[in-house]
Amino acid sequence: MPGKEPGVNCRMKKVEIEFTINGKKRSLSVKPNDLLINIIRNDLFLTGSKYGCGIGECGACTVLLNGEPVLSCLTLAATVDGKEITTIEGLAKGNELHPMQIAFLKNAAVQCGFCTPGMILTATALLKENSNPTEDEIRDYMRGNICRCTGYIQIVKAIEECASGRKTS
């Protein structure tokens, strides 16, 4: 099998998919080998999600699929039919930023910004599962999201602050 060029019998038939992204219904015709990250960035022009390693090591492409964080570089677009996607663009309500976005800004948890969309989405998923995580729990949950500026301390602080803000409000 390896090395064989695709023959006539594998001409790709496009797949029709319908899904909701950031609250909007979309219908698209995608190729079987289209990655979700490429559809999000190139077809829907939502360039907040980043293409990093492409092999599931960095977390930059994290999006929420039916509320759960998943890697959009390891998800085929064809498989999201009927599902609900949230990207970083879908967190703010109009001009009002999501509390996690505010916490990241306030704590200077953003340096180059490449990992930030994935970090923020994974962090919101963490607080949904565990509204009052310890520092260890935060670090454990966020362990697949890599920040190459290594600004982890601020990121952990931002998540802690967002969690405590939620508790009091």
Next chain:
Amino acid sequence: MNQFRYVCPKTIEEALEILKEERANACIAAGCSNLLPKIRDKNLSPKLLIDITNIGELKGISQKKGKICLGPLTTIAELVNSELLFKEYPILHQAAEQFADPVVRNNATIGGNLVTASPAADMAVPLLTLGALIKIEGVRQKREVKLKEFFLGPGKTILQDDEMIVGIEFEQSDINKNGYFVKLGQRKAMAIAIASLALNLKVKQNKIIQIRIAMGSVAPMPIRLTGVEEFLKNKEIKNGLIEEAINKISEEVNPISDIRASEEYRRYISGILFKRALKKIIPY
């Protein structure tokens, strides 16, 4: 990335019919966390992807007739979050918790972890000590195979190209409830094991009644250490015996040197991991 066609069957029968027609041209896709990087690196060039994630019968954790049944589509996240596993079969919970990271765990499935047949497969190691049975179906036949007979080598299993895993089962026995999993990686996140060890044990008045030991990353496939198991059975736990067992473990494993560790180190650490696991189960 290579081109392929895509189908999304709704039942096992439908999936098996497609597999029968397409055979080696087809590849089953579930969580895709191993599959897509392989396709991109051209280690795999399927002409057809069979997305089985909509087949409900392959999902979830259930109990029946003294057995725990895991659907092959059960995600690693579901294993982590299962109260049943956490309370009664902690070894699976422990292994799932050390698997990759929480995001990957939402996609990665237990069936995928087994068919990938990595020598380091995190879930295979505790399933070996749980004495897991793999239920396999093809259009021609159904069969059940012990997990320890499922792996043939790195990336190789006994699955024929028209067969798929439809279930994973293990017994609700005392020994299965008493286990511990240790994994040694270069770091916590996303680490492929340098070595991993699962231990399930039944002890009565400090005597080993039943013991199962399995390891990952120390042989061409995840293995049971049956020689050491035999040696330890019916013996009383004491320091001298454990030291002897550690030496035997270093001899029984069959590791290679690679980017993560040398053969010598793996032989050495195998015994240490056993000692750590044993101390967690019974402080001696």
